[in-house]
Structures are given as structure tokens and as C-alpha cells.
Amino acid sequence: MGTQLDSGSAAPLYQQVLEVIKGKIENGTYPADSQIPTELELSRMFGVGRVTVRRAIEELVGEGYLTKRQGRGTFVMTPKMVRKVHQKGDVQSFTDACRENGMRPGARPVSCALIEADDALAAFFGIRPGSQLTLVSRLRTADGIPVLFENNYYPVEGFEFLREADLADCSIFRVVGERTGHFPVESDPCRLEIARADVDVARELEVPVGEPLFYMSVGFLDADHVPFCYGRQFYVGSRYSFHI
Numbered sequence: 001m002g003t004q005l006d007s008g009s010a011a012p013l014y015q016q017v018l019e020v021i022k023g024k025i026e027n028g029t030y031p032a033d034s035q036i037p038t039e040l041e042l043s044r045m046f047g048v049g050r051v052t053v054r055r056a057i058e059e060l061v062g063e064g065y066l067t068k069r070q071g072r073g074t075f076v077m078t079p080k081m082v083r084k085v086h087q088k089g090d091v092q093s094f095t096d097a098c099r100e101n102g103m104r105p106g107a108r109p110v111s112c113a114l115i116e117a118d119d120a121l122a123a124f125f126g127i128r129p130g131s132q133l134t135l136v137s138r139l140r141t142a143d144g145i146p147v148l149f150e151n152n153y154y155p156v157e158g159f160e161f162l163r164e165a166d167l168a169d170c171s172i173f174r175v176v177g178e179r180t181g182h183f184p185v186e187s188d189p190c191r192l193e194i195a196r197a198d199v200d201v202a203r204e205l206e207v208p209v210g211e212p213l214f215y216m217s218v219g220f221l222d223a224d225h226v227p228f229c230y231g232r233q234f235y236v237g238s239r240y241s242f243h244i
Helices: 013-024 039-046 049-063 094-100 119-125 174-182 199-205
Strands: 065-068 073-077 081-084 105-116 130-142 145-155 188-198 212-221 227-236 238-242
Touching: 013 039, 013 049, 039 049, 049 065, 081 227, 119 145, 119 227, 145 199, 199 227
Parallel strands: 081 238
Antiparallel strands: 065 073, 105 130, 130 145, 145 227, 188 212, 212 227
């Protein structure tokens, strides 16, 4: 059965096709990782030319709804997580963001080590460059899919427990909060830019080396406006979006 488009609409036909396909993705008619009909099948379904269908598909690929697999066809992407960037008074952890998006959060510890603070970290924590900080690196997943490689920096004093804590499949904010009584309530500063995956980050996130990623450097403050931790995070753009 064909899908009727509105020839009298101000919206171009490709946009109408796009919206119908997007609607089928969002309502589960085309579930995540499923293959959508071919261009020819969609052309017949909508009663439009293949050029119109092709443009709609290209737009949806660009928006992250679809992906083309060489020699196999066009498939629905796993839904992106949405997370707030500006956070004041209501900091949202990755775990909370997952659950709000109806996804199962996961965390795999990669390393926990003492490092020397660079100028930016020293300025945030109010310490001398070269002073020691605790760096916790973890891979974060949503429904088992790698989404975020996080590097969180904490002071050494008062956070010794991080070296022994079980940080698998949990919110590190919650673990630290329960041990110290301090929770992040504000993110400042917060900078978002594009970076390319190096060998280590690419391996953890299961993306090609050089893949463009969202890179966020962000400082978290507690209720007393005291530095809580500093994050340097790498996000897979095709699996994540930000609410600014």
C-alpha cells in the first residue's frame, strides 16, 4: 500500500518523505539496526522519483537517523543519547542521562592512576602545575554500545578510596558523593569541540582511528562552589547529542 503525500503542501516532496521515514523510525516501525526498504521500494511506496527518495535518505543519514552499509543497504542507527551541556543546579550524570533516554547505562573501568596536573587542571583545582591528581578513565556504554570514553580528575587527598572502589556499571558521581558527602551541582567551565580519535580512544570506543568525536572539557563544582572534579570526555557523535 502506498503512502499518500500532500502535493499541495509548501513542504517539498523529499521533506515529506523524510518526515514519514523519520516518524517510522521514532515510533518503532523501523527499529534500531533494521534495514529500511530500498530506494526503488520507497519510490513506489511514495509515488515519487528515486532522486526524491535519495535526497530524503541522504538528509536522514546526515542527521544520524540512518547509515549506509556498503553492499548491504541502508539501516536505522541506534538512537542517540541526549544530555544537557549547560548544567547549573541540576548536573546530569551519564547514568541519569541514559535512564532518561530509556537506555541501560554501563561502565567499564580502564585505569586509575596518579598523574601530574597540567596548567589547566592546576588552575581549576587551585594547585601548582605538576601536583598530583587522581585520574579515573572508564568506557561508558548505553544498551551495551560504546558511547563515551571518560577521563575524570580528582584531588588525591580525600579521594584515596577511588584506587580500590568498584567503578563498574555505576555512576562515579554517586560513588564519590556517598563517600564524601559532596555532589556536583554546576559545570563551569564547559567547552565542547571536535577532536579526532587517537589509537587508544578509537580502540575503546570501537571507531576508526581519526574518527571525528565530540570532545568536552568540563569542570564540576559542588554546592559550596568548590571544585568537585574535572572531566575530559570523548563522545561518539553518531551515538550522542547535546541539549544546549
